[in-house]
Amino acid sequence: MSTLHTVNKSPFSTQTLLSCLSHAQDGDAVLMIEDGVYGAAKGTGVADAVAAKAGKVSIYVLQGDMAARGIDAARLIDGISAVDYAGFVRLAAEHDRAQAWL
Amino acid sequence: MSEVVKKFLYVNRKAPYGTIYALEALEVVLIGAAFDQDVSMAFLDDGVFQLVKDQNTKEIGVKNFSPTFRALGDYEVTKLYVEAESLAERGLTEDDLQEIVYEDEDDDWAEKPSIRIVSRDEMAAVMADQDVILSF
Numbered sequence: 001m002s003t004l005h006t007v008n009k010s011p012f013s014t015q016t017l018l019s020c021l022s023h024a025q026d027g028d029a030v031l032m033i034e035d036g037v038y039g040a041a042k043g044t045g046v047a048d049a050v051a052a053k054a055g056k057v058s059i060y061v062l063q064g065d066m067a068a069r070g071i072d073a074a075r076l077i078d079g080i081s082a083v084d085y086a087g088f089v090r091l092a093a094e095h096d097r098a099q100a101w102l
Numbered sequence: 103m104s105e106v107v108k109k110f111l112y113v114n115r116k117a118p119y120g121t122i123y124a125l126e127a128l129e130v131v132l133i134g135a136a137f138d139q140d141v142s143m144a145f146l147d148d149g150v151f152q153l154v155k156d157q158n159t160k161e162i163g164v165k166n167f168s169p170t171f172r173a174l175g176d177y178e179v180t181k182l183y184v185e186a187e188s189l190a191e192r193g194l195t196e197d198d199l200q201e202i203v204y205e206d207e208d209d210d211w212a213e214k215p216s217i218r219i220v221s222r223d224e225m226a227a228v229m230a231d232q233d234v235i236l237s238f
Binding site: 009010041042067068071 | 116117118119120121147148151154155156157158159160161162164166168191192193198
C-alpha cells in the first residue's frame with residue numbers, strides 16, 4: 001500500500017514541500033508539479049532536505065512544468081526523475097491513493 | 103497632463119505561472135508606462151523566477167510572457183532591481199536570467215542592461231525611495 005503525493009507550491013513561499021516530505025512513508029512517491037517543481041533544482045535552500053528523502057521515497061517532477069519555468073534536466077537533484085503527463089497518470093494508477101498537498 | 107512625476111515601484115514576489123500575479127503585474131506596468139512616470143520594478147523572493155531564461159510553456163498550454171520583459175525598455179521602464187539574496191536562496195545566479203537591455207537616449211542610444219542586481223539592504227533603500235508602491 002503506497003501513496004502518490006503531489007506538491008504544487010514553491011518551497012520558498014510555503015512549507016508545503018517540507019511538510020509533505022516529513023509525512024511521506026518509505027515506498028511512497030512524491031511528484032512535484034506547477035510551482036512545486038522549484039523544489040527539484042540543485043543548489044537551493046531546500047535541496048538538502050529533498051536529497052535526504054530521495055533514497056526512501058521516489059521523487060518525480062513534471063517535465064512540462066519544469067520547461068515552462070526554465071529548469072533544465074541537468075539542474076535536477078540526483079535521484080529525481082522527470083515524467084511527462086502519461087507518467088503522471090501511470091504514477092496515479094500504480095499507487096493506492098493520491099494525496100494533493102495544496 | 104500633470105507635470106508631476108512620481109516614482110512608482112512594482113514589487114514582484116511571485117513565480118511566473120503558478121498564479122496570475124506575475125502576468126497581471128507586467129500588464130499593469132505596460133499600461134502605467136503610458137503616464138510618463140518614473141517606473142521601477144523590483145524582483146525578490148519567488149519573483150526572481152520570472153526573469154529566468156529559456157522558459158518554454160508549450161506543454162502547459164499557457165502563454166510564455168517572459169519575452170515581454172525585453173520590450174520594457176521601449177516603454178522607458180529601464181530599472182529592474184533583482185535581489186541577490188533571493189537568487190542565491192534559489193540556487194540561481196545572474197547568468198540564469200535572461201538579458202534585458204534598453205537604449206539610453208541620454209548617451210547616444212547606447213545599449214545598457216536593465217537588470218540591476220542589488221543586495222537586500224539596497225532593495226530596502228530602493229523601496230524607501232518611492233512615492234507609490236504596487237505589490238504583486
